[in-house]
Amino acid sequence: MAQVIHSIPELQKWSMDAKKQGKTVGLIPTMGFLHEGHLSLIDTARKNGADAIAVSIFVNPTQFGPNEDYDCYPRDFERDKALCESKDVDVIFAPAVNDMYAGDLTCWVQEEKISKGLCGLTRPIHFRGVTTVVAKLFNAALPDLAVFGQKDAQQAAVIKRMVRDLNFPVKIVVSPIIREESGLALSSRNKYLSEDEKQRALSISRSLHQAKAELENSQIDPETARLLVKESISAAGGIVDYVEVLDAETMLPRESPAVKHITIAVAAVFGKTRLIDNIQIKMR
Numbered sequence: 564m565a566q567v568i569h570s571i572p573e574l575q576k577w578s579m580d581a582k583k584q585g586k587t588v589g590l591i592p593t594m595g596f597l598h599e600g601h602l603s604l605i606d607t608a609r610k611n612g613a614d615a616i617a618v619s620i621f622v623n624p625t626q627f628g629p630n631e632d633y634d635c636y637p638r639d640f641e642r643d644k645a646l647c648e649s650k651d652v653d654v655i656f657a658p659a660v661n662d663m664y665a666g667d668l669t670c671w672v673q674e675e676k677i678s679k680g681l682c683g684l685t686r687p688i689h690f691r692g693v694t695t696v697v698a699k700l701f702n703a704a705l706p707d708l709a710v711f712g713q714k715d716a717q718q719a720a721v722i723k724r725m726v727r728d729l730n731f732p733v734k735i736v737v738s739p740i741i742r743e744e745s746g747l748a749l750s751s752r753n754k755y756l757s758e759d760e761k762q763r764a765l766s767i768s769r770s771l772h773q774a775k776a777e778l779e780n781s782q783i784d785p786e787t788a789r790l791l792v793k794e795s796i797s798a799a800g801g802i803v804d805y806v807e808v809l810d811a812e813t814m815l816p817r818e819s820p821a822v823k824h825i826t827i828a829v830a831a832v833f834g835k836t837r838l839i840d841n842i843q844i845k846m847r
């Protein structure tokens with residue numbers, strides 16, 4: 564049975580007790596409505612030595628813009644709890660909004676470079692909410708390591724920068740993207756897609772994989788790959804927010820063509836659902 568904890572002092576105590584017993588504390592921050600992508604992060608935490616594992620489930624209001632889906636974001640705590648228990652998670656941290664945020668909060672954690680581009684352009688307060696809540700979760704769970712998904716590649720890069728710049732004593736592990744057999748990257752927001760939108764959204768993963776294959780064989784250059792992805796998604800009826808070729812380490816634009824480890828990152832809207840995906844490529 565996983566222990567469900569709602570209060571920050573109780574979570575801090577659990578973590579300190581685990582460490583006193585010589586355990587390595589791993590934290591997996593999530594917004595719940597768990598799927599295989601989330602569960603793979605638990606496996607990654609174990610592979611990296613975590614033997615006391617906390618999964619946080621918190622739909623964080625500060626990372627949603629005023630016209631975004633905070634109110635209707637899917638939630639199913641009992642199902643999430645059963646999934647965590649199937650993975651032998653030790654603790655589920657499920658705070659209420661007022662356990663996490665004082666009503667008159669005036670301190671924020673903000674990364675000022677990596678968070679500005681890509682999703683930051685259309686979601687200007689998103690990453691401030693993410694860095695603030697992750698910093699708070701680190702102070703609550705006191706983890707030795709925390710696992711984030713490559714699915715949210717910009718988020719992972721922003722968190723790594725926060726940890727570096729603010730000296731959090733937490734090892735950040737980034738875990739690969741888990742996809743449906745069709746190629747669609749798993750996401751809690753896939754629930755919003757109709758069958759037809761889901762089919763058309765496959766243009767994202769298909770074009771990313773095609774671009775990767777052609778880039779790795781040096782058949783095309785990165786700009787041609789970018790346009791290929793953009794045009795494939797538009798042709799399938801998606802509204803492209805961005806398709807960018809980036810330095811895979813920083814998720815910033817490449818400083819020079821000598822940077823061969825790249826990520827192509829995508830955000831596109833199908834129907835009312837904004838999807839993100841990316842693929843990493845090592846060019847020759």
Ligand code: AMP
Pocket residue numbers: 592593594595600601603604710711712713714715738739740741742748749750751
């Ligand atoms: P979320 O609940 O959407 O905030 O995601 C919580 C964590 O799960 C984040 O670190 C995500 O990057 C990660 N994640 C979400 N979907 C996937 C996926 N398909 N594969 C791997 N990690 C994922």
